[in-house]
Amino acid sequence: MKSVLYQIRQDMASYTKSEQKVATYILHQPERVIHMSAEELAQAAKSSAASVTRFAKLICEEGLPGLKIRLSAEQSMDTDLYDEVAPDDDLNTLKKKMLFRTSQALHATNDDLSSEAIAQAVGLLQTHQQINIFGIGASALVAGDLVQKLLRIGKSAFQTTDVHLFSSSLQSVSLLVLISNSGETAEALKLAALAKTKQIPILAIVGDTLSTLAQQGDVVLTHDHSGEGLALRTAATTSLIAQLYVVDILYYCLLQTDFEHYLQMIRDSRQTIKQFFD
């Protein structure tokens, strides 16, 4: 179904005078209209209740209540939220834009994640006792998150941003997890090459499906990175959040392979922290 606001704007020219009054008011204050009666809207738009309901029926089969319902459904989908964050946005606009953008990224990431890739990734995590995770910049944070998660269920996981140290940590029994938004991070690519020589499998968590790193991975999980093109690093955090989201889903899929057991380990680890440090 089309947006009512859009439709009203489109058809504005074909409306009569009083219809235009009502239409204009609705376009300017859609969120207020939602909580107005026909009479109130008529007053606000300097028209009559009759004109209001006539207009409502014109737009929407179910009359004014139906129109209000459709307006409400559209409220959450504000129009120019796609814009780059602007220097003079007020906090509300900023919040809306960020929320919108983040939601977009998560939806897109959901679409990107295939069952097969996740299943294969879980397989790799299960079959390797030692898991070495590398990411640099913001991706280092994601690496850190994955380490924390794996340690909690008794997996041996290691992370550092020190490439020398990291290289030394790679054992023949390791699984190498490479995290990179662009998929072109030089350090990650070098580590991938190193892993190849040692026949260590690579799990790549990458934004760009077509990147070099995405091609190197034995298993590749991709996430949304559509915001990266924007001038400001507005999207940096959305990419970060998308990466964390991928890790989270991967983690829960791993838990599912032995749910009760892992759950108990997580409980234990929480308990231990509580007992000794709180």
Add this chain to the structure above:
Amino acid sequence: MKSVLYQIRQDMASYTKSEQKVATYILHQPERVIHMSAEELAQAAKSSAASVTRFAKLICEEGLPGLKIRLSAEQSMDTDLYDEVAPDDDLNTLKKKMLFRTSQALHATNDDLSSEAIAQAVGLLQTHQQINIFGIGASALVAGDLVQKLLRIGKSAFQTTDVHLFSSSLQSVSLLVLISNSGETAEALKLAALAKTKQIPILAIVGDTLSTLAQQGDVVLTHDHSGEGLALRTAATTSLIAQLYVVDILYYCLLQTDFEHYLQMIRDSRQTIKQFFD
């Protein structure tokens, strides 16, 4: 504003029998309810119109029409997404649940963030050259994110999870940023006490508004942590994401105080990385 469906589910236990009938129907068929009259809904839920409108008013100040409007705004949200992630969920269900939960957390966080608190926080960041950021566990990642962001715009920022080292780093000119989901982390509270003795101001980023840490902060930014009660740490990542989201908004508000200047610094820092490391 909280999700009505969520609220209904939460409060289900406290409802009377006929209220539960109505509530259950709404939870199962929210998108149909939107187009039903009180009488129709009563029939469908095997109750009476009176009970329906009574229930509507209980949930929503503006009665049944208002409830329909709010339901419409929430359209298309599956009811059982509120559940804890289950051991036998397939990937699609898992993805839906996670996405839903994350969106919820972000919305709630948006509602929690007040302009005043953000403005004060920005003020603190502006007026202090040295910014010391502490978080432990998942919050350490958030601390890391904030450090990266601040360094990019030429602020002197420091983070470590080593409390001894961290204590030594606190100067009289420092701003102490404490990040904690529960707001009860022992280490953070000790650092808060230390800061008090040195008269160093505290910016707290906390999930729980009523926590000890929230009370200690000179400025307090809160984020959603509603998922924390859940058995499994399903919510751990949503809290983390909510924290990152707060940091992101804070950061952009800081940028706005001198937009072009900061933007240029960010561009320069990207350029430098590209030139020397890619």
Add this chain to the structure above:
DNA sequence: TATTTATTGAAATAATATTTCAAAGATGCT
């Protein structure tokens, strides 16, 4: 300008939501 046609809003009507109230049911007390 006279005639037709379209538009408008006040009032009448219809639809819908809400409140009232008496009956049924649940709860607690002896």
Add this chain to the structure above:
DNA sequence: AGCATCTTTGAAATATTATTTCAATAAATA
């Protein structure tokens, strides 16, 4: 259990809100 009290319930009464009617007015056409 038996009685009293408080709660819940739905049918009917009422109030609110939306819609249609229709006469008046304005615009368009010849």
